[in-house]
Amino acid sequence: MVVSNKMSCLVKPHTPSCNGYLPLSEWDQIGTITHVPTIYFYKPSHNLAGLVDRLRDSLSRVLVPFYPLAGRLRWAEGSRLLLECNSMGVEFVVAESDGGLDHLGDFSPCPEYEYLVPKVDYGRPICELSLLLVQVTKFACGGFSLSLSISHAVADGPSALHFISEWARMARGEPLEIVPYFNRAALGPPRNNGLHTLFRTGQHSEFDHPPLLLGQSDNVEERKKKTMVAMLTLTKYQVDRLKNKANQLCPSDTRPYTRYETIAGHIWRCASKARKHEHDQQTALGVCVDSRSRMSPPIQPGYFGNATLDVVATSRSGELLSNPLGYAASRIRGAIEKVTDGYVRSAMEFLRQQPSLKRFQDLHSMGSDDGPFYGNPNLGVVSWMTLPIYGVDFGWGREVYMGPGNHDFDGDSLVLSGPKGDGSVVVALCLQVQHMDDFKKFFYQDI
Incomplete structure (x- = not known):
């Protein structure tokens, strides 16, 4: 072309x-x-x-x-x-x-x-x-x-x-x-000047340095490896099977795990298996949480800017793979549920006090050595399932396809609702070439 x-x-x-x-x-x-x-x-x-x-x-x-x-x-x-x-x-x-x-x-x-x-x-x-x-x-x-x-x-x-x-x-x-x-x-001013003390008790791990592969002091070599993107579809039947698996051991007094928690947990487990992690390898999954409805009072519709907060679920790979899917889903839910009004305000207060924001910025696309959080042994799973991404009509009818552009960050993934509205889900995943075939195999084999 x-x-x-x-x-x-x-x-x-x-x-x-x-x-x-x-x-x-x-x-x-x-x-x-x-x-x-x-x-x-x-x-x-x-x-x-x-x-x-x-x-x-x-x-x-x-x-x-x-x-x-x-x-x-x-x-x-x-x-x-x-x-x-x-x-x-x-x-x-x-x-x-x-x-x-x-x-x-x-x-x-x-x-x-x-x-x-x-x-x-x-x-x-x-x-x-x-x-x-x-x-x-x-x-x-x-x-x-x-x-x-x-x-x-x-x-x-x-x-x-x-x-x-x-x-x-x-x-x-x-x-x-x-x-x-x-x-x-x-987004609200900080409620008090003491909220930043949350950071001294380890409640804001999203700002910590992510885990590295065992035996490595940085992830420079991992970033150099060739990546590829795959679009993987889950039918409604497959999504329901995953949800049933995740909720088998869900406590009876809690709500069932959501589609996102289930699918993100499935991706996390498959990635750890495909990457052949050691049992004691620390791994982290980044979750993007919209704070609009979590603030008190909620942010009214029409706010234009960033109101999302990245939080982190962590585990050892061995624990992810030796436990049922519900374990991974529970780790992800735990990270999401921390995002409350007070949590958001304390994070904002902490960042305001920083002399520089550079270490919190992803400048990879600008040619900087400061790369993204993602990359072996970690990954990020961002949900677009609740966003109105389809049916955008400029006067010539709705699109025949909508999706992300190219993205080349190892471990970067998006979860989208299927375009037909039939309950299916599409996962757009970037992974190192050497791991993609195994990931695809486990992605469908482990349902």
């Missing part, structure tokens, strides 16, 4: 928007602060005349209420970030491909995605980088793809999908449904 760029421009808000600096929260400035790609494929049944003009015009109009996306980031003292709202605009690319949708098979992330997703040049100063990049690629045999790369320093998953949904509404000629607001005070 050959993809050639035909046009690139900056799209600015349709009317003048707010200018000045918008404070960022601690959650905006830690973890992944680079761009996160997603891609949609469409195969309209009618003419695509005016496609680019409609998308570009509606993008300009939706940037009025979502004006921070048209701004730029700047570094400040202590590896902190400032968001300057200056209407510089977002990058908009139009490309054409000599291939068709059929060339992409089941749409699993593949090398061709590299040409369908807008590239971010992290060699440039951060103040020159668009916070949102959009690429429209028309296929010679009909259809098109729409891919977006959104800075995670400005929006988490729920916020990014809020923006995409409202953009689609405007492209269809409909009014805004939920007005975004950007006041980071919505």
